[in-house]
Amino acid sequence: MTSPLRPAARHAGLWTEVALALALITLATLVLNAGVFWLLLKRTEEERRTDLALSLSSALTAQLEVEGSRGNEREAAFRRVLSAYQGTALDLHELYVVDARYQTIASVSGDAPDVPDTGLRAAVVASQQFIDIKGSHLGARFVQVTSPIAPRGRPVGALRVSVPLKAPAVPGGVLGFAAFYVGGSFGLVSLFGYVLFRRSLIQPVQALVQGTARIAGGDFGHQVRLDAALELQGLSDALNAMSASLSGYRARTQEQVASLEKANAELRLAQEALVRSEKLASVGRLAAGLAHEVGNPLAAVLGYVDLLSMGLDDPQVERDLVDRSRKELERIHRIIRDLLDFARAGSGRVEPIELSEALAEAVATVAPIGKLRELNLGVQCAPELPRVEMERDKLHQVLVNLLLNAADALEGRPDPRVSLQARLDPADGMVVIECQDNGPGFDPVALDRAFEPFFTTKDVGEGTGLGLSTCLQVVEGAGGRIEVENRAEGGARVRIHLPALREEAA
Numbered sequence: 001m002t003s004p005l006r007p008a009a010r011h012a013g014l015w016t017e018v019a020l021a022l023a024l025i026t027l028a029t030l031v032l033n034a035g036v037f038w039l040l041l042k043r044t045e046e047e048r049r050t051d052l053a054l055s056l057s058s059a060l061t062a063q064l065e066v067e068g069s070r071g072n073e074r075e076a077a078f079r080r081v082l083s084a085y086q087g088t089a090l091d092l093h094e095l096y097v098v099d100a101r102y103q104t105i106a107s108v109s110g111d112a113p114d115v116p117d118t119g120l121r122a123a124v125v126a127s128q129q130f131i132d133i134k135g136s137h138l139g140a141r142f143v144q145v146t147s148p149i150a151p152r153g154r155p156v157g158a159l160r161v162s163v164p165l166k167a168p169a170v171p172g173g174v175l176g177f178a179a180f181y182v183g184g185s186f187g188l189v190s191l192f193g194y195v196l197f198r199r200s201l202i203q204p205v206q207a208l209v210q211g212t213a214r215i216a217g218g219d220f221g222h223q224v225r226l227d228a229a230l231e232l233q234g235l236s237d238a239l240n241a242m243s244a245s246l247s248g249y250r251a252r253t254q255e256q257v258a259s260l261e262k263a264n265a266e267l268r269l270a271q272e273a274l275v276r277s278e279k280l281a282s283v284g285r286l287a288a289g290l291a292h293e294v295g296n297p298l299a300a301v302l303g304y305v306d307l308l309s310m311g312l313d314d315p316q317v318e319r320d321l322v323d324r325s326r327k328e329l330e331r332i333h334r335i336i337r338d339l340l341d342f343a344r345a346g347s348g349r350v351e352p353i354e355l356s357e358a359l360a361e362a363v364a365t366v367a368p369i370g371k372l373r374e375l376n377l378g379v380q381c382a383p384e385l386p387r388v389e390m391e392r393d394k395l396h397q398v399l400v401n402l403l404l405n406a407a408d409a410l411e412g413r414p415d416p417r418v419s420l421q422a423r424l425d426p427a428d429g430m431v432v433i434e435c436q437d438n439g440p441g442f443d444p445v446a447l448d449r450a451f452e453p454f455f456t457t458k459d460v461g462e463g464t465g466l467g468l469s470t471c472l473q474v475v476e477g478a479g480g481r482i483e484v485e486n487r488a489e490g491g492a493r494v495r496i497h498l499p500a501l502r503e504e505a506a
Contacts, residue, residue, distance in 0.1 A: 026186055049164070065149055065150065065151045067080070067081055068156055081106075095162070102116040122146065129146065130145075132146075141164070205232070211236075351392060353392055362399035377420070382422060386500035388499065390478035401470065403418065409437060416437070430480070434496075447484060471494075
């Protein structure tokens with residue numbers, strides 16, 4: 001068994017998904033760009049501070065070399081030069097002068113290390129300027145410039161200048177710069193993306209959705225016009241082609257429906273004419289059968305009455321004529337009674353009926369009849385058989401008719417046997433009553449006309465032809481059906497299907 005289809009999960013709109021995707025991509029790009037721009041700004045600031053340190057170092061070195069050329073007043077001159085920078089607004093991490101033995105001569109900020117570093121040795125020994133970046137990326141950093149002091153070409157000391165490396169001077173620092181850059185750029189990109197994607201994607205898709213809704217609503221032939229990308233244009237062309245095809249299909253369908261309606265009207269007229277013809281034929285057959293069945297005994301009675309009116313002198317003959325008239329009149333009465341039974345609607349009193357009791361009552365009713373005394377009559381009723389719900393008298397009438405018909409068919413035959421059975425059909429849950437015999441069975445004409453009123457295979461005066469017609473009317477009125485057939489081993493079978501009580505059938 002296939003599982004029922006699950007409803008599709010609802011997703012956000014196309015515009016929302018596109019906007020979210022673009023927002024994430026744009027945000028990631030802007031964050032990376034902000035980092036790159038910050039590094040560039042930081043690099044620029046480092047270069048600017050390095051240039052400042054070099055310029056300051058070059059100016060001081062030149063001034064110190066001039067003052068250092070005065071001989072014995074060199075150290076005092078170095079102190080005098082540096083003291084001029086004492087208390088200035090310069091942001092200096094280190095500013096001091098050492099002699100050739102790496103001893104501090106003058107200092108504005110910081111002192112020479114106990115062990116001379118690479119910069120001091122390069123300046124004093126090799127008379128070379130040395131530039132280095134000190135500190136860590138997570139802590140304080142500064143650019144360190146160490147320049148040799150060589151008044152006459154021979155180094156007599158070294159000047160060290162260190163300038164702190166600071167973050168670029170932007171409002172809010174790193175976070176402020178990132179927030180301003182990302183927010184501003186994101187706003188511009190969002191505005192541009194909204195205008196671009198709305199025009200190139202969202203509006204065409206909305207037009208396709210609206211066109212599809214109109215076509216689905218029955219506006220076949222509606223065409224969608226788009227000025228969009230190649231793929232969306234192809235989708236629009238396919239939708240328009242489908243709409244045109246549906247329009248043509250609807251036109252052809254309407255023509256076929258009109259043709260079918262016309263044919264149906266003609267067929268209905270022909271059917272009504274056929275029904276009227278069949279009704280007239282049925283009435284004619286009914287009238288002919290009734291006239292034939294009643295006319296013969298009525299003519300005989302009229303003849304007997306004419307003879308009696310002649311005044312016969314023989315009382316024995318008159319008594320015989322009266323007896324014959326009575327028999328013919330009883331025959332007419334029986335025909336009219338059967339006809340009334342056939343047309344009678346019944347009492348309408350429906351009740352649950354035990355089939356075992358109904359079968360027993362039917363057998364008891366026909367048992368005194370002389371032609372049934374010689375029958376080998378077998379009755380079988382399945383145990384725990386559900387009851388049926390119908391008029392008790394009608395069911396009794398049906399069962400008696402079946403038994404009488406079987407007795408008539410077996411009259412004069414050796415070893416006559418009739419079987420009356422009741423069982424439950426597991427295929428449809430209905431109760432089945434079968435009456436079968438070992439007689440001659442139905443001839444082909446009788447099988448086709450068995451339920452036709454006044455059709456009989458008996459001799460004139462022996463039957464009215466209303467028995468099976470009455471049975472059919474009763475069974476169908478109870479919601480069942482009746483079937484007649486010939487047995488393979490010989491004889492006839494009449495099978496009745498009746499609905500069982502629902503609670504008992506279950």
